[in-house]
Amino acid sequence: MKLFYMRGASSLADHIVLEWSGQAYEAVRMDRLGIRTPEYLALNPTGVVPLLVHGDFALTENVAILGYLSDLHPHLQLAGDGSARSRAEVMRWLGYLNSDVHKAFRPIFFPARYLPDGGLASQLAATARGHVREYLQRLDAQLEGREWLTGTRSVADAYLFVMLRWAIGTKVGLQGFDNLAAFVRRMHADEGVHAALVMEEGLSSATERARGAPDQLMRLNDRIRDNLATTLQAEVVGTVAYSEGDGAALEVRRGMVDIEISRQDTVFSWRDENYSAQTAIPFQNFARYVSDGAIRLAL
Numbered sequence: 503m504k505l506f507y508m509r510g511a512s513s514l515a516d517h518i519v520l521e522w523s524g525q526a527y528e529a530v531r532m533d534r535l536g537i538r539t540p541e542y543l544a545l546n547p548t549g550v551v552p553l554l555v556h557g558d559f560a561l562t563e564n565v566a567i568l569g570y571l572s573d574l575h576p577h578l579q580l581a582g583d584g585s586a587r588s589r590a591e592v593m594r595w596l597g598y599l600n601s602d603v604h605k606a607f608r609p610i611f612f613p614a615r616y617l618p619d620g621g622l623a624s625q626l627a628a629t630a631r632g633h634v635r636e637y638l639q640r641l642d643a644q645l646e647g648r649e650w651l652t653g654t655r656s657v658a659d660a661y662l663f664v665m666l667r668w669a670i671g672t673k674v675g676l677q678g679f680d681n682l683a684a685f686v687r688r689m690h691a692d693e694g695v696h697a698a699l700v701m702e703e704g705l706s707s708a709t710e711r712a713r714g715a716p717d718q719l720m721r722l723n724d725r726i727r728d729n730l731a732t733t734l735q736a737e738v739v740g741t742v743a744y745s746e747g748d749g750a751a752l753e754v755r756r757g758m759v760d761i762e763i764s765r766q767d768t769v770f771s772w773r774d775e776n777y778s779a780q781t782a783i784p785f786q787n788f789a790r791y792v793s794d795g796a797i798r799l800a801l
């Protein structure tokens with residue numbers, strides 16, 4: 503079985519479910535050029551990811567793929583416990599995530615597809631951020647008193663995780679949504695989620711074998727002393743907060759980030775297929791996060 507995915511795209515939900523299933527699979531990384539080639543379009547004429555190829559069956563659409571994977575592994579009960587009602591509950595949330603929440607990000611990712619006039623793009627994105635937060639409000643309320651959207655783990659939770667990663671990555675943020683923030687933390691602690699992220703983000707083995715924080719900090723200080731500024735990759739593994747203007751604290755997206763460090767501050771940059779963002783925090787805060795283990799340096 504092969505999953506065609508793009509880094510950070512909605513295909514991450516399918517990737518996570520493949521990991522949960524425990525079955526052997528191949529993940530094929532695509533990029534924007536790759537999904538426009540005649541070979542790919544022959545398998546998926548819509549020219550998007552995800553695409554799942556199982557033998558001679560080429561399946562597109564997240565909802566169909568997630569349903570198919572659930573049906574292949576019924577013992578995992580990833581689409582309910584077998585009753586019509588529990589399946590409908592999973593489909594209710596999957597539908598909401600796929601057709602409402604997912605689409606609400608499009609003006610943030612692709613403002614030019616809506617407005618040729620670039621001058622209005624930031625206004626459009628700001629409005630879209632407000633819409634996404636309205637959707638998040640409903641999801642946060644649903645998670646009140648629950649660990650999973652429908653009470654037990656389902657494919658909808660994998661999709662929710664991707665939407666929340668997008669919310670963090672695009673600076674919509676989860677501030678005020680404590681249930682969603684706790685959900686993201688739980689998912690990051692999940693082995694299947696971690697394995698899918700390791701594959702998608704290409705965490706280097708050097709990072710995985712990261713040295714202890716004191717050693718990393720010492721090496722970092724040496725580099726800063728010698729160069730004044732230094733650029734490297736880091737893995738954000740815990741909560742790393744930053745502020746923009748007078749707004750509430752936001753969280754840096756977890757996963758691999760590029761960082762540029764000077765004596766004053768540290769600039770984080772992250773990039774997915776659809777989006778790239780940057781933010782800065784004071785160097786002292788950065789060093790504290792490294793020593794607390796929330797940031798691992800690839801040094």
Ligand SMILES: N[C@@H](CCC(=O)N[C@@H](CS)C(=O)NCC(=O)O)C(=O)O
Binds near residue numbers: 508511549562563
């Ligand atoms: N309805 C499709 C939408 C998939 C979709 O939006 N894929 C995006 C990535 S999240 C994509 O491949 N976009 C490529 C493009 O628009 O150029 C599904 O749910 O599978």
